[in-house]
Amino acid sequence: MQIKHVGVVGCGLMGSGIAQVCAQAGYPVTVREISQDLLDKGLQSIHKFLSTGVERKKLTEEQKNQILGRIKGTTRLEDLGNCDLIIEAVVEDIHIKKEVFGALDKICPPETILASNTSSLTIIEMAAATGRPDRVVGLHFFNPAPLMKLVEVVRTIATNDEVFQTAFEFVKSLGKEPVAAKDNSGFIVNFLLIPYLLGAIRALENGLASKEDIDKAMKLGCGYPMGPFELLDFVGLDTTYKVANILFEEYRDRLYAPPPLLKKMVLAGYLGRKSGKGFYDYTK
Numbered sequence: 001m002q003i004k005h006v007g008v009v010g011c012g013l014m015g016s017g018i019a020q021v022c023a024q025a026g027y028p029v030t031v032r033e034i035s036q037d038l039l040d041k042g043l044q045s046i047h048k049f050l051s052t053g054v055e056r057k058k059l060t061e062e063q064k065n066q067i068l069g070r071i072k073g074t075t076r077l078e079d080l081g082n083c084d085l086i087i088e089a090v091v092e093d094i095h096i097k098k099e100v101f102g103a104l105d106k107i108c109p110p111e112t113i114l115a116s117n118t119s120s121l122t123i124i125e126m127a128a129a130t131g132r133p134d135r136v137v138g139l140h141f142f143n144p145a146p147l148m149k150l151v152e153v154v155r156t157i158a159t160n161d162e163v164f165q166t167a168f169e170f171v172k173s174l175g176k177e178p179v180a181a182k183d184n185s186g187f188i189v190n191f192l193l194i195p196y197l198l199g200a201i202r203a204l205e206n207g208l209a210s211k212e213d214i215d216k217a218m219k220l221g222c223g224y225p226m227g228p229f230e231l232l233d234f235v236g237l238d239t240t241y242k243v244a245n246i247l248f249e250e251y252r253d254r255l256y257a258p259p260p261l262l263k264k265m266v267l268a269g270y271l272g273r274k275s276g277k278g279f280y281d282y283t284k
């Protein structure tokens, strides 16, 4: 099956990045947000990213305009009816995701492949909300989507082999590196990353070292681009808390149990870069 037209549901941080990546690879993309205001914000962030790219001489002004010309924004889910592949990137809430999958199933022709960018929920739960569980996969991009090379391609126990292969090849056509993963909560990366991030918070709670030294140790000792606290602030403490809870619910393993400090920081509104304060202060 050939993917000619891509749909993206959600134009937040991940949805906008995914729409941009697809348009950069030459696909016409229709991206849907629930309100015009949120859609404008998402499209604006794509515009800003591409303009920075032009300043950094990564692309020309003409290429930027061509990429933007391939992206059509909408607030109507029905406008995704002509897409061959639709990637869902709405909030990490299974009830909302199931609603989206159920609605897409009614709107799209039977051959359309439906994908979720979930980072922690199981794909089969969304597949079960459709009448085409064999045509549902996970396509998990990483933040920032336009820069991160990896996409986890997730096959459920119901996914058709040809559909999986099409999704895998599609990821390659985006210039990304696909890896195949089973439909277990967290797939490969978050299965390993979340215990690491939570472990860093526990180490800080226990007074092992300062957050600055823990970050420095992991960057210089392991060659990671960011230390765990920089990464927590980058991903968002609320997102990490939510993902950790979903994984804990699934595995009932204390490795995934959110430490009290994480919960307290989320309750205080210290969400990381997006709120101006997390483990570090971004207001200055």
Ligand code: CAA
Pocket (backbone or CB within 6 Å): 048, 049, 050, 051, 052, 053, 054, 056, 058, 119, 141, 142, 143, 144, 147, 148, 189, 190, 225, 226, 231, 235, 239, 243
């Ligand atoms: N357009 C084009 N290129 C751009 C760009 C733009 N707007 N902005 C940056 N770039 C390019 C830069 O030019 C640079 O390229 P070169 O190496 O060729 O010079 C490269 O991207 C890196 O940019 P910067 O130098 O500005 O930034 P950096 O070196 O500090 O890297 C980063 C930023 C890529 C985010 C890096 O810090 C990093 O990899 N951090 C870790 C991110 C990570 O782990 N993400 C996963 C989060 S977990 C997740 O997403 C899973 C989940 O489900 C929760």
